[in-house]
Amino acid sequence: MAQLNIRSLHKSYGNLSVLENIDIEARDGEFLVLLGPSGCGKSTLLGAIAGLEPISSGDILISGRSVVRLEPKDRDIAMVFQSYALYPTMTVRDNIAFGMKVRGVAKQERDRAIARVAETLQIGALLDRKPGQLSGGQRQRVAMGRALVRSPKVFLFDEPLSNLDAKLRVEMRAEIKKLYQRLSATIVYVTHDQVEAMTLATKIVVMKSGVVQQIGSPDEIYGRPANTYVAGFIGSPPMNLIPARMRRKDGRVLLEIEGTGDKPLHVAISGPANPSVTPEGTAVIAGIRPEAIFLPHEKNHEHTQKIDAVVDLVEPTGSDTFVTLNLGGNKVIARCHPKSALKAGRETFLVDIDGIQIFDVSTGMRIEQAGEDLGMPPVEMTRLASG
Amino acid sequence: MTTNNPRATIREILTGWPSKSWLVLLPTLLVTLLVVYGYILWTVVVSLTSSRFFPKYDFVGIEQYAKLWKADRWQIAVDNLWIFASLFIGLSVVAGLVLAIFLDQKVRLENVIRSIYLYPMAISFIVTGIAWKWMLNPGLGIQKLVRDMGYVDFKFDWLINPKMAIYTIVLAAFWQSCGFVMAIFLAGLRGVDAELFKAARIDGAGLPRIYWSIVLPMLRPVFFSVIVILLYQALRSFDLIVSLTNGGPGFSSDLPTTFMYQYTFGRGQLAQGAASAVMITMTVIAIIVPYLYSEIRHERRNAR
Numbered sequence: 001m002a003q004l005n006i007r008s009l010h011k012s013y014g015n016l017s018v019l020e021n022i023d024i025e026a027r028d029g030e031f032l033v034l035l036g037p038s039g040c041g042k043s044t045l046l047g048a049i050a051g052l053e054p055i056s057s058g059d060i061l062i063s064g065r066s067v068v069r070l071e072p073k074d075r076d077i078a079m080v081f082q083s084y085a086l087y088p089t090m091t092v093r094d095n096i097a098f099g100m101k102v103r104g105v106a107k108q109e110r111d112r113a114i115a116r117v118a119e120t121l122q123i124g125a126l127l128d129r130k131p132g133q134l135s136g137g138q139r140q141r142v143a144m145g146r147a148l149v150r151s152p153k154v155f156l157f158d159e160p161l162s163n164l165d166a167k168l169r170v171e172m173r174a175e176i177k178k179l180y181q182r183l184s185a186t187i188v189y190v191t192h193d194q195v196e197a198m199t200l201a202t203k204i205v206v207m208k209s210g211v212v213q214q215i216g217s218p219d220e221i222y223g224r225p226a227n228t229y230v231a232g233f234i235g236s237p238p239m240n241l242i243p244a245r246m247r248r249k250d251g252r253v254l255l256e257i258e259g260t261g262d263k264p265l266h267v268a269i270s271g272p273a274n275p276s277v278t279p280e281g282t283a284v285i286a287g288i289r290p291e292a293i294f295l296p297h298e299k300n301h302e303h304t305q306k307i308d309a310v311v312d313l314v315e316p317t318g319s320d321t322f323v324t325l326n327l328g329g330n331k332v333i334a335r336c337h338p339k340s341a342l343k344a345g346r347e348t349f350l351v352d353i354d355g356i357q358i359f360d361v362s363t364g365m366r367i368e369q370a371g372e373d374l375g376m377p378p379v380e381m382t383r384l385a386s387g
Numbered sequence: 388m389t390t391n392n393p394r395a396t397i398r399e400i401l402t403g404w405p406s407k408s409w410l411v412l413l414p415t416l417l418v419t420l421l422v423v424y425g426y427i428l429w430t431v432v433v434s435l436t437s438s439r440f441f442p443k444y445d446f447v448g449i450e451q452y453a454k455l456w457k458a459d460r461w462q463i464a465v466d467n468l469w470i471f472a473s474l475f476i477g478l479s480v481v482a483g484l485v486l487a488i489f490l491d492q493k494v495r496l497e498n499v500i501r502s503i504y505l506y507p508m509a510i511s512f513i514v515t516g517i518a519w520k521w522m523l524n525p526g527l528g529i530q531k532l533v534r535d536m537g538y539v540d541f542k543f544d545w546l547i548n549p550k551m552a553i554y555t556i557v558l559a560a561f562w563q564s565c566g567f568v569m570a571i572f573l574a575g576l577r578g579v580d581a582e583l584f585k586a587a588r589i590d591g592a593g594l595p596r597i598y599w600s601i602v603l604p605m606l607r608p609v610f611f612s613v614i615v616i617l618l619y620q621a622l623r624s625f626d627l628i629v630s631l632t633n634g635g636p637g638f639s640s641d642l643p644t645t646f647m648y649q650y651t652f653g654r655g656q657l658a659q660g661a662a663s664a665v666m667i668t669m670t671v672i673a674i675i676v677p678y679l680y681s682e683i684r685h686e687r688r689n690a691r
Contacts, residue, residue: 047585050585050589052585052588052589071588072585072588072589072591073588073589073590073591077589078589079585079586079589081582081585081586082582083580083582085580085582085583085585085586086586087583087586087587087600087601088605089601089604089605089607090601090604098587098590098592098600099589099590099591102590102591102592102596103591146586146590
């Protein structure tokens with residue numbers, strides 16, 4: 001159990017920079033998820049923490065001690081790999097014991113440790129089998145057992161569930177969460193699956209091309225995405241991003257969106273915390289989550305605005321019905337109640353005004369709105385990448 | 388390898404029997420049956436007679452085999468075979484494996500190096516034999532070269548030393564096969580998941596330990612294939628000996644194959660030669676059949 005600090009970490013291959021200025025702090029017992037698409041550098045970052053990938057500059061501290069110059073085995077970490085990386089010719093018992101054998105732990109002590117881990121993970125019956133005789137889920141457990149037996153300061157998980165089928169993935173996800181709650185260990189977990197990130201993490205690091213986009217709790221990442229990239233990456237379907245203009249009228253701040261027909265749509269919003277950022281007529285990007293657009297009878301909400309839109313497509317999924325709207329030429333997705341009978345054609349929707357975010361057009365960065373953090377948990381740490 | 392894949396042929400015949408594909412195979416099948424299996428049978432028959440220059444069908448039982456196992460020259464040939472086979476296989480496996488492991492460490496110019504090591508494989512054994520014969524000739528090759536450099540007492544006369552001649556054959560055969568063995572091991576090493584190395588490093592194992600405890604046990608099937616192929620090569624090797632020592636000096640570097648050739652075609656001892664040929668065939672069968680059996684079983688298991 002320990003805290004992990006990563007300080008201005010850089011990694012490059014020649015001129016190609018793969019990790020840029022990474023600053024991450026994980027407190028003791030934090031479940032930190034590195035989230036991003038393939039090739040964003042999240043696995044490389046994990047490898048750097050493990051000591052498997054050399055870094056170009058910066059520092060990594062575990063429990064306040066710099067580990068950059070230490071071998072992987074001396075960093076007091078354990079890792080679970082995507083392919084599980086179980087030693088195929090050894091039994092489950094030997095797989096779990098291998099690290100202890102290498103370190104010269106006495107046989108008695110090894111057996112005790114194995115028994116303890118086998119009980120925690122319920123793999124006692126599998127100990128004398130070879131990995132080839134195990135199912136995917138069982139292999140996953142054994143791989144976790146091999147990590148667990150070390151009782152390391154930090155656990156590293158590299159996309160541990162991506163080789164499992166959908167049903168098993170959900171089960172194992174729950175098991176990892178239970179295990180985490182029992183161990184209250186510090187965990188760094190790499191995934192490209194936002195659902196895994198949202199369900200498991202206490203803190204999410206969203207990455208793109210080697211640059212950290214946002215660090216925050218799942219709530220913050222979802223509710224207050226730092227930029228249009230995060231807004232478009234998180235959520236399924238993701239946040240609608242619509243070109244808009246800032247207008248001022250009678251002391252109110254209006255967001256002007258291309259509407260259906262000739263008349264543009266004006267939505268009154270609280271406006272930027274600092275009005276000088278967006279003078280009259282500034283182009284911005286409005287971000288609206290699909291659940292912030294609904295049919296009038298579905299929800300009672302104070303701050304709503306009517307919009308007329310053309311329904312292009314209705315996609316029922318059972319729990320929700322996703323409706324693709326055409327709003328002045330922009331494709332917008334709304335999440336509606338499955339019981340709401342909808343047909344293609346013109347329809348009136350309500351937009352939850354409090355759910356509208358605004359982003360700078362050129363930088364894509366989120367513009368803080370006035371009075372926004374009322375009723376929101378205080379921002380613990382939202383460090384944004386520069387450039 | 389010089390053999391076709393016999394597994395495929397057998398399987399195709401068995402499973403394709405009701406279809407028309409067997410018609411296409413029929414000529415090959417008939418020729419193989421007659422020329423290979425027919426003459427194996429004929430050799431067995433001859434080995435049970437007292438034929439000398441020409442076949443004669445007077446059955447004398449296992450007399451030829453009794454005579455064979457009493458003959459000094461056959462004993463030497465058999466002893467030589469064990470020396471040759473064990474050293475040749477041992478050296479090739481160890482050196483091939485070490486080369487493969489070195490080449491698997493992401494070295495530069497890997498393709499070039501691999502081709503260089505594989506190249507001897509492209510040469511026929513006759514050429515290898517003659518080239519090594521020149522190099523090992525004391526008055527012509529290495530010994531002369533070193534002596535010319537000033538070391539006048541240098542001696543390297545294995546080729547003409549009855550006690551050492553068999554080792555020259557080991558040397559030449561090893562030189563020829565080592566790269567091939569390396570290539571097979573390299574293919575096996577490439578199949579090892581890179582994450583295993585990472586996991587083992589986190590477990591604290593150094594490279595030697597990783598190879599010894601994790602990678603080599605994984606290569607067990609590769610070891611098996613390599614050893615069977617080399618063993619079969621050792622048993623049937625003939626051209627290399629003929630071109631390098633021709634069994635000499637005297638018959639000190641004879642192998643069962645050269646013995647068989649000498650008796651059958653050189654000394655007019657057809658039945659005796661046939662008996663030795665049957666011994667060789669039985670040894671090959673004893674090795675190949677279990678191998679094929681395990682391979683076919685493995686394939687079936689995978690097919691399911």
